[in-house]
Amino acid sequence: MTANLILEDVYTAYDKADVLEGVSLEARSGEITCLLGSNGAGKTTTIRSILGLTPPRAGNIKFNDAALTGMATHRIVGLGMSCIPEGRKVFPKLTTEENLRLGAYQQTDEKVIQQRIAEVYEIFPRLEERRDQLAGTMSGGEQAMVSIGRGLMSAPKMLLIDEPSLGLSPLYVKENFKIIQRINERGITVFLVEQNVRQTLAIAHRGYVLSKGRVVAAGTPEELRANEEVHAAYFG
Numbered sequence: 140m141t142a143n144l145i146l147e148d149v150y151t152a153y154d155k156a157d158v159l160e161g162v163s164l165e166a167r168s169g170e171i172t173c174l175l176g177s178n179g180a181g182k183t184t185t186i187r188s189i190l191g192l193t194p195p196r197a198g199n200i201k202f203n204d205a206a207l208t209g210m211a212t213h214r215i216v217g218l219g220m221s222c223i224p225e226g227r228k229v230f231p232k233l234t235t236e237e238n239l240r241l242g243a244y245q246q247t248d249e250k251v252i253q254q255r256i257a258e259v260y261e262i263f264p265r266l267e268e269r270r271d272q273l274a275g276t277m278s279g280g281e282q283a284m285v286s287i288g289r290g291l292m293s294a295p296k297m298l299l300i301d302e303p304s305l306g307l308s309p310l311y312v313k314e315n316f317k318i319i320q321r322i323n324e325r326g327i328t329v330f331l332v333e334q335n336v337r338q339t340l341a342i343a344h345r346g347y348v349l350s351k352g353r354v355v356a357a358g359t360p361e362e363l364r365a366n367e368e369v370h371a372a373y374f375g
């Protein structure tokens with residue numbers, strides 16, 4: 140199951156001004172690659188560019204052998220890409236299990252759906268206990284689990300995760316990162332966008348730092364921690 144993502148010199152704009160100004164990066168198959176950066180650096184825009192939600196105006200994006208540039212979002216998703224959006228968007232009036240099912244909307248075989256739900260419950264036993272609870276009545280940490288679980292229901296090759304630690308208590312942040320690591324160990328390539336530098340570098344294999352729409356540093360967690368500018372900006 141390969142899931143290699145490459146961005147080459149990507150420029151993306153919403154109106155006139157470019158938000159991404161020539162972003163190049165690679166998320167290698169089987170690894171956790173992180174994209175770090177402060178508010179407004181362009182992290183979410185990078186995810187939107189990959190998914191074709193805000194198509195880049197220049198540059199190339201490749202997923203395995205497919206060129207994603209110009210491809211419709213549903214086709215990109217169909218190649219094995221799944222996104223867990225910022226802010227843990229759950230459907231509040233639907234139960235846990237109904238939320239999960241929505242993640243498998245492209246799947247019609249009920250047996251396969253049941254199998255995937257069982258796999259999600261294996262990763263998150265708490266969700267099985269709360270399978271009939273309305274998602275909107277669950278805690279922030281539990282909603283994060285529903286959101287990740289829903290992202291897994293399409294059996295993706297690659298998961299794009301946008302700021303999973305945002306607004307979560309430290310305990311849930313820790314648990315969430317452990318879960319991302321376990322999901323990666325099951326063979327799913329992860330592209331993780333985060334502001335929480337320390338905890339992200341603790342689980343990532345490789346990382347990039349984005350500032351004002353440009354990659355300003357790249358390397359292994361050790362290399363990034365040793366980079367003086369990164370150190371001053373995030374560990375100072």
Ligand code: ATP
Pocket residue numbers: 153154158176177178179180181182183184185334
């Ligand atoms: P955050 O951590 O705050 O989510 P980010 O690194 O994900 O930040 P982006 O959301 O990619 O940053 O935003 C980068 C820039 O693009 C910001 O200046 C933002 O105001 C702008 N921007 C984002 N979305 C839009 C949009 N839909 N229309 C116009 N400008 C946008």
